Amino acid sequence: MKRRRIEHGLTQRELASRSNVSYGSLRLFEETGKISLESVVKIAFALEAEAEFERLFPGRPPQDINDVIDRPLKQRVRKK
Template identity: 60%
Template sequence: MKSPHDVSAGIAERAKRRRLEANLTQEGLAARAQVSLGTLKLFERTGKSSVEFLIAIAFALGAEQEFEALFPSKPRKTIEDVIAKPLRQRGRRK
């Protein structure tokens, strides 16, 4: 089982690899994504970033479609399921 740190470090490594495959410098990617160079360097080194930063980098690298698979909703099976069980708006657990 991976930890959140392992996942973020892996994302940063894959983003760096994609940047290098695109033959971009850190400065070039930061300019394309309209993010600060320092934040990009920190991200590639540690994996730390905001969601907005990560999305900006993904768009600049042409990887925005990968976000579509994140947190997919479960499809309803039939119209009866939709009528019988409305979507909950709040969670029950703390």
């Protein structure tokens, strides 16, 4: 995140203002990596990095033809 902030030419205070995350939280994040999920999402949007979150939970590759057929995604799992 720090590298991306610098690539965008932003100071910590500027990024804090743009992302609506406190300067202290942003500074602590750069120093320790500790921050709330909500704040990291705000920072990601401010740095135009929101698409990076898609890599956290990649889709499973198809296992058989039923995985490829166009059908609605399950909304929940029911235990039998």
